[in-house]
Amino acid sequence: xxxxxxxxxxxxxxxxxxxxxxxxxxxxxxxxxxxxxxxxxxxxxxxxxxxxxxxxxxxxxxxxxxxxxxxxxxxxxxxxxxxxxxxxxxxxxxxxxxxxxxxxxxxxxxxxxxxxx
Amino acid sequence: xxxxxxxxxxxxxxxxxxxxxxxxxxxxxxxxxxxxxxxxxxxxxxxxxxxxxxxxxxxxxxxxxxxxxxxxxxxxxxxxxxxxxxxxxxxxxxxxxxxxxxxxxxxxxxxxxxxxx
Numbered sequence: 060x061x062x063x064x065x066x067x068x069x070x071x072x073x074x075x076x077x078x079x080x081x082x083x084x085x086x087x088x089x090x091x092x093x094x095x096x097x098x099x100x101x102x103x104x105x106x107x108x109x110x111x112x113x114x115x116x117x118x119x120x121x122x123x124x125x126x127x128x129x130x131x132x133x134x135x136x137x138x139x140x141x142x143x144x145x146x147x148x149x150x151x152x153x154x155x156x157x158x159x160x161x162x163x164x165x166x167x168x169x170x171x172x173x174x175x176x
Numbered sequence: 177x178x179x180x181x182x183x184x185x186x187x188x189x190x191x192x193x194x195x196x197x198x199x200x201x202x203x204x205x206x207x208x209x210x211x212x213x214x215x216x217x218x219x220x221x222x223x224x225x226x227x228x229x230x231x232x233x234x235x236x237x238x239x240x241x242x243x244x245x246x247x248x249x250x251x252x253x254x255x256x257x258x259x260x261x262x263x264x265x266x267x268x269x270x271x272x273x274x275x276x277x278x279x280x281x282x283x284x285x286x287x288x289x290x291x292x293x
Contacts, residue, residue: 107232108229126245129233
């Protein structure tokens with residue numbers, strides 16, 4: 060069921076390349092598309108980055124991590140924490156649809172949380 | 177001159193707690209306020225996080241890092257790369273003024289770049 064939700068998220072956001080549901084330990088629960096070109100390396104590196112940011116927020120005592128946006132020349136990366144252990148992330152080919160992407164992630168966060176329980 | 181620019185940035189964004197000009201090596205060039213409560217730990221942790229994200233963007237070959245936004249329960253952190261070596265970052269007490277913060281950082285990026293040269 061995770062896959063259908065991630066697929067709809069990707070289809071609903073113009074320029075979305077992929078979506079992934081992942082644990083803070085860096086292990087992906089599900090991704091769409093299942094075999095994207097950068098999907099595997101994204102997943103590995105994503106886990107490390109989120110772990111580092113989690114460490115930072117813990118050290119600084121600034122409360123739970125909620126959202127991350129990283130904009131690079133070629134892609135925009137969006138992350139929304141679902142609970143203390145899992146997050147959903149999307150990769151877009153431009154920052155133009157970042158607002159739509161954030162909206163879609165929040166729209167489907169409840170369904171992903173329910174499916175995780 | 178860095179300090180005046182950072183001070184104006186903090187004063188122009190409602191809820192802004194601090195602003196820092198930093199190298200990718202994690203060494204701060206200047207910050208405002210000079211002695212903020214979380215300023216020192218922010219600076220140390222910030223450097224590590226940005227290094228990790230730089231590593232990720234390099235591995236994924238997604239082009240130069242441009243912007244990062246991290247939203248936590250108690251603070252929102254904004255980062256704008258100024259060139260390949262330096263970035264400016266702001267800490268806000270809520271996400272409400274994140275758009276204003278991003279605008280102010282972009283508004284003053286040219287002056288910071290000129291001052292760095």
